[in-house]
Amino acid sequence: MKMKKRVYLALMMPFLCFVGGAAQEVTEGVPVDENPNLVLWEDSLVDNKPVLNPTKFWDNWFITVNVGTFYNLVDNGGSAKAGKMFQPAAGLSVGKWISPWGGFRLMGMWGRGAGHTNPQYVGDNYYHWNIINGYGDALFNLHNLFGGYKENRKFQLMALAGIGVEHVESFDVKGTNITTEKNNLLGFRTGLLASFRLNKALAFNLEASINMLDDSYDGQVYDNKWDMHLNFLAGLVYRFKNHDGTRQFTYARRNEEKYAILNDEINRLRREVEAMKKAPAVNVVEKVVKSNQTTVLISFDANSTKINRLQEVNVYTAAEAIKKIENGDLYITPASNITDTDLFNGRANAVRDALMNEYNIPAGHIFIEQDRKLVDSLDPSKNCVVVYIVK
Structure with missing residues (x-):
């Protein structure tokens, strides 16, 4: 030659x-079902699993509006009618998913408490009070944790656990022996949350959780160590856009169309x-x-x-x-x-x-x-x- x-x-x-x-x-941020030319980047496998695109601090944030009810588990509640112990509740939370498996939220709520006096001493009387609370909750996505992460999963079950403060005030004490005017209590929360994906930005949540508080939550102190209220909430979730235009975690992909040209x-x-x-x-x-x-x-x-x-x-x-x-x-x-x-x-x-x-x-x-x-x-x-x- x-x-x-x-x-x-x-x-x-x-x-x-x-x-x-x-x-x-690598093409970042586009789920595979939105562009058929994008496929998982096999060359980036770690332990035979594809890797996620990198995220930034302001990625994967969300806001949730909740409405529902408190069911109060308090002193003398056993002698009360169950329907009387349900009271309205509403809340607002802001949170972030740190990974597909876990995140956190800060949640504030307003609701009404319901109590019952001992009918043997002061008669069969019901009374109410206002509740304002704030909690920091850790979130665990059970589907992703045990079943592996899948983009655009329609249904996800999550667990939550948190700690916060509850302020109770404005007790309606007419006809009762309750003398408490207001109180600030440390609370602990745990529960489950079911999330249904509506579209890229929105999801619908159903949440059931329990808040455990000091015995003085209802203004009465007996031998019980805890008062509680169950929370049954429905919420609408809005996920903010990430830096790459998506609203979720995405896998690294390559553009097959560009690959074909080259x-x-x-x-x-x-x-x-x-x-x-x-x-x-x-x-x-x-x-x-x-x-x-x-x-x-x-x-x-x-x-x-x-x-x-x-x-x-x-x-x-x-x-x-x-x-x-x-x-x-x-x-x-x-x-x-x-x-x-x-x-x-x-x-x-x-x-x-x-x-x-x-x-x-x-x-x-x-x-x-x-x-x-x-x-x-x-x-x-x-x-x-x-x-x-x-x-």
């Missing part, structure tokens, strides 16, 4: 290898290489000039300043080359005479911005030179990278 063939093949093979790797570019380009270049191997040998006398300059060609679509997807590999090549040169410079210049200065500057700036923003090449080592003659006049021994913009 002659010199030109060897040089061409040597230049093509790094390109082929890189494009093969670039084809597995794969076609790889096959085309391989066919060209095979054709060159079969071409008749041509004797070429070449003058070898020693040069330390690395040259890269970058072409654009007609009248466009946007870097074509197939040219991104050349930008990468230029970036890798300049990184290998200590304090080296990179020159962006036209491959031929400029006919549209604004168009050239737009393309050159696009290349410069890509090198700076995507590959962290210092701006002080990137030069845009409209006069190619000045770049061609550089000392061949100067260690640098030259990027030619092709019309």
Whole structure:
């Protein structure tokens, strides 16, 4: 094989290898059922399981509005009519899922308490009071914890456990021996929550939990250690958008459509290489000039300043080359005479911005030179990278 063939093949093979790797570019944040071209990125498996896309602090937050009832389990409740012990309740909570398996919420509620006097001493009397409480709850998604995470699961069962403070006041003491005016009590909570996914942003929750409090919760203190109220709540959940536009955790994926485009380009270049191997040998006398300059060609679509997807590999090549040169410079210049200065500057700036923003090449080592003659006049021994913009 002659010199030109060897040089061409040597230049093509790094390109082929890189494009093969670039084809597995990860696409963040799009669930698989929303784009059939996105598939799980098998190359990112850990313990034979796909990994999740990274999240930020403000991802996976939600807000919930609840309405329902308290059922009060208090002193002398056994002699009361069950229907009398149900009282209205409403709440608002804000929370965050730290992982698909666990999160937290801060919840405030208002409700009414219901008590019953001992009919043997003061008659069969019912009384009420106001309740305002605030709890911090840990949330555990049982489906994800034991069944593995699945995007867009329609139904999820969760457990919760929390601690908080309850303020009770405004006791209706008419006809009773209750003398308490108000009180602040430490409370503990545990329960279950069923969540039904309505769409990307909304879910409907049904919650059953129990709050355990000091015996003075109902204004009466007997031998019982705890007073309690059961909470039966229905809630509407709104999940805020994440930084990538989703409202949930997502798996890393690759874009099969883009993979197909790059794969076609790889096959085309391989066919060209095979054709060159079969071409008749041509004797070429070449003058070898020693040069330390690395040259890269970058072409654009007609009248466009946007870097074509197939040219991104050349930008990468230029970036890798300049990184290998200590304090080296990179020159962006036209491959031929400029006919549209604004168009050239737009393309050159696009290349410069890509090198700076995507590959962290210092701006002080990137030069845009409209006069190619000045770049061609550089000392061949100067260690640098030259990027030619092709019309």
